[in-house]
Amino acid sequence: MGKLKVKHTNPKGLFDSKFYSHVVTVSGSGKTIYIGGQNAINSEGQLVGRDNFELQTKQALENIKTALASENATFNDVIKLNIYMVEGCDPAVGLKAFKETVGELEKPPLITVLKVAGLANPLYLIEIDAIAVVEEKENA
Numbered sequence: 388m389g390k391l392k393v394k395h396t397n398p399k400g401l402f403d404s405k406f407y408s409h410v411v412t413v414s415g416s417g418k419t420i421y422i423g424g425q426n427a428i429n430s431e432g433q434l435v436g437r438d439n440f441e442l443q444t445k446q447a448l449e450n451i452k453t454a455l456a457s458e459n460a461t462f463n464d465v466i467k468l469n470i471y472m473v474e475g476c477d478p479a480v481g482l483k484a485f486k487e488t489v490g491e492l493e494k495p496p497l498i499t500v501l502k503v504a505g506l507a508n509p510l511y512l513i514e515i516d517a518i519a520v521v522e523e524k525e526n527a
Contacts, residue, residue, distance in 0.1 A: 389415045389416060390415050390416065390522070391413070391414075391415040391416055391417035391520070391521070391522035391523070392412075392413070392414045392415045393411065393412070393413050393417075393466065393494070393520055394410075394411065394412045394413075395408040395410070395411050395466075395494040395495070395496075396408065396409065396410045396411075396412075397409050397410075398410060404495070405491075405495065406482070406495055406498075407495045407496065407497060407498040408494065408495050408496060408497055409497070410497075411466040411467070411496070411497055413466065413520050415522075416522065416523045417520050417521060417522055417523050418458070418520070418521050418522075418523045419518065419519070419520050420454075420455065420458045420460055420464075420517075420518065420519040420520070420521065421516075421517075421518055422451055422454045422455070422516055422517040422518070422519070423516055424469075424471070424514040424515065424516045425447045425448075425450035425451050425454070425514065425515050425516065425517075426443070426446075426447055426450075426506065426508075426511045426513065426514045426515075427442070427443035427444075427446040427447055427511065427512070427513070428446075428450075429446060429450075430453075434508075434510055434511075436512075437510060438512075439512075440472070440476040440477065440480050440481065440484075440512045440513065441480050441481075441483065441484045442484075443511070443512045443513050444480070444481050444484035444485070444488075444512075444513050444515075445484045445487070445488045447513055447514065447515045448484065448485065448488040448489055448515065449488065451465075451515060451517050452488075452489075454517075455517075455519055458519075458521065459521065460519045460521045462489045462490075462492060463492060463493065463494070464519040464520060464521050465492075465496045465517050465518070465519045466496050466497060466518055466519060466520055467496055467497045467498075467499075467517065467518040468496050468497070468498045468499070468515060468516070468517050469498075469499050469501070469515065469516045469517075470498065470499065470500045470501070470513065470514075470515050471501050471503050471506065471513065471514045471515070472500065472501070472502055472503070472512065472513045473502070473503060473504070473505060473506065473511070473512045473513070474502045474503065474504060476502075476512055476513065478500060481500075481513065496517075
């Protein structure tokens with residue numbers, strides 16, 4: 388199949404955002420990494436940031452970083468994020484937490500943000516899942 392090619396575009400006729408892409412195409416030899424919904428539970432199984440949307444968002448993003456690192460990937464390899472936030476949480480606070488935790492990405496991922504009535508645990512304010520793609524390394 389050849390070298391992995393990941394193309395991010397904001398096609399003409401759609402808003403050109405610096406924070407998200409509208410279309411991502413993947414071709415070539417790669418590995419897809421699917422990361423299940425991450426919330427504000429830390430490695431000790433404790434909730435970080437009870438009643439604090441910003442701290443919960445940062446912990447969920449840190450959890451995604453950890454999951455990505457386990458597959459030798461970073462947020463620069465993420466092509467899709469689904470973000471579920473509890474009704475009443477301010478998306479601007481979430482964006483601030485994202486910028487502080489992840490930084491600005493050269494090629495922003497596709498992003499879907501949904502406001503929901505609640506999550507599996509009533510103390511959770513946010514859950515984020517991710518899809519990343521990395522070039523498949525050939526075994527030497």
